[in-house]
Amino acid sequence: MGLTRAKVPLDVIVVGVGLGGVAAALTLGLRGHNVIVLESAPKLMEVGAGIQVSPNMLTLLDRWGVSPSIHARDVSLERIHIRRWQNGQLLGTMPVNKTHGQQVVIHRADLHKSLADSALALPNVELRINSTVSGVTFSPVSVSLTTGTVITGDVVIAADGIKSTVRGHLLGDGSSSPIPTGDAAYRITLPRSTMERDPDLKRLIDEPAATRWIGPARHIVAYPLRKHELFNVVLVHPDRRGVGECWTTRSPKQSMVDDYCGWDPVVTKLIGLVSEEEVPEWKLCLHRPLKTWTRGCVALMGDACHPMLPYIAQGTAQAVEDAAALGILLSSISTRSEIPLALKVYEKSRKRRAETVQQSGSDNRITLHLPDGPQQEARDKQFRACRLGGTNPDRWSDPEMQQYLWGWDAEKAALQAWDERRGRVLREMRHRL
Known part of the structure; x- marks a missing residue:
């Protein structure tokens, strides 16, 4: 057209x-x-x-x-992987529908x-x-x-x-x-240089795939960016902030560590690579039609x-x-x-x-x-x-x-x-x- x-x-x-x-x-x-x-x-x-x-x-x-x-x-x-929150067990993997x-x-x-x-x-x-x-x-x-x-x-x-x-x-x-949904999201990007030292993380950033970890009240989606030079991780979790608080804020890294305690060790490694003491956090809101x-x-x-x-x-x-x-x-x-x-x-x-x-x-x-x-x-x-x-x-x-x-x-x-x-x-x- x-x-x-x-x-x-x-x-x-x-x-x-x-x-x-x-x-x-x-x-x-x-x-x-x-x-x-x-x-x-x-x-x-x-x-x-x-x-x-x-x-x-x-x-x-x-x-x-x-x-x-x-x-x-x-x-x-090329592929989408779905993993269980606790141990990273692969629940499903499918090629991207092109x-x-x-x-x-x-x-x-x-x-x-x-x-x-x-x-x-x-x-x-x-x-x-x-x-x-x-x-x-x-x-x-x-x-x-x-x-x-x-x-x-x-x-x-x-x-x-x-x-x-x-x-x-x-x-x-x-x-x-706007109505708060009860969820918020941390968004982090990690450089290739920090990930390629670990075989599990290097595999993640090298593969042209998105991975979803899904668990109780939370999920994570992650994929490589900029020709595999960066790795993007979005971590959705229950929102603990009040209705009137600013939607985009910075939270202590420890909050993110606590939110995903007991998750797949690969997730723990990803969070461990975050160097900042604070991470960006978005309040997820909607409004009625x-x-x-x-x-x-x-x-x-x-x-x-x-x-x-x-x-x-x-x-x-x-x-x-x-x-x-x-x-x-x-x-x-x-x-x-x-x-x-x-x-x-x-x-x-x-x-x-x-x-x-x-x-x-x-x-x-x-x-x-x-x-x-x-x-x-x-x-x-x-x-x-x-x-x-x-x-x-x-x-x-x-x-x-x-x-x-x-x-x-x-x-x-x-x-x-x-x-x-x-x-x-x-x-x-x-x-x-």
Whole structure:
């Protein structure tokens, strides 16, 4: 599918320069729209650790010309291993399903740089840092900054995350307050130099595979990054912090040691390599499905409307799918008066999809975190049986779920929704005649 050039080039304001925001700026810029990206931070930076680039996302990035810079820094996974928490016993191992394309992993900062560099290389995309949005008007469309500056445009896309300012203005109520899930995650990256001294750890960083250790109320996912020069480890565990506390914090390394006491000795070795006395810890939050994502010429995307839990590796992919749908729909309109219609169609093509994926992540959390006992034993038996073609209890590794997650083309789905809506309008007009 080639890129549809905009019939009516629009002035687009994108609020937020995270992965969803830069993806939206890129696809809209490539189609000929004039894009201003507003970022509250004083410089462009993306922190974090590893991220999985699933086939449904990679298909879009390939279409937008970004995949060569991604493949220069990624690792293409070949296998997924599932291990028991206590002794590392292999419960299941399966080759990565490449029916829909590669499953690659990359450092979040490398993916962000690839997207941002591609977007900002376009003459019609502009980044404004130190620009904190405090308000939005819906007719005519504008955003106001904390400095008092008002920026006008044809459409506003809010990619400003789970703590979105725009969302509060758009909904006009507190129903979208984030809800703690009860889980938090430590994220660590280890250099090759510290791992290759130990045969067990060297095998881990050398193999193009992801490993999941699963246990009561906790799980770990780990894989190599940057052409096997780094090793990424995400450790999900019960959240001990209060509701009002900062979501991203640093915790004593000893907390991580205590959280995984008695786990596979390989896990203990990985944690032992962490040199810092404190490690980054993320509070995992959601909010309930919103009644709407759009109002007039303003739309929410990504974590601003559907934050994801990291249990099926789709958080960024769903934000990129949002960007893809917005890019193609805003390029299909014939007049500016159709912007609200295009945004409604965007919501129709994306809302059920994103919320289904979101719910699958929540469901998978229960499966992965079963306590020791009969249910866990039955699940582990299922893992062993899936080598012979049985259903995989880990939704992320289940072929049927992968078909739904990875076989989706967000641009195609958006165009189909647009054609259906236009067809319905034409039928109604003929009916009136």
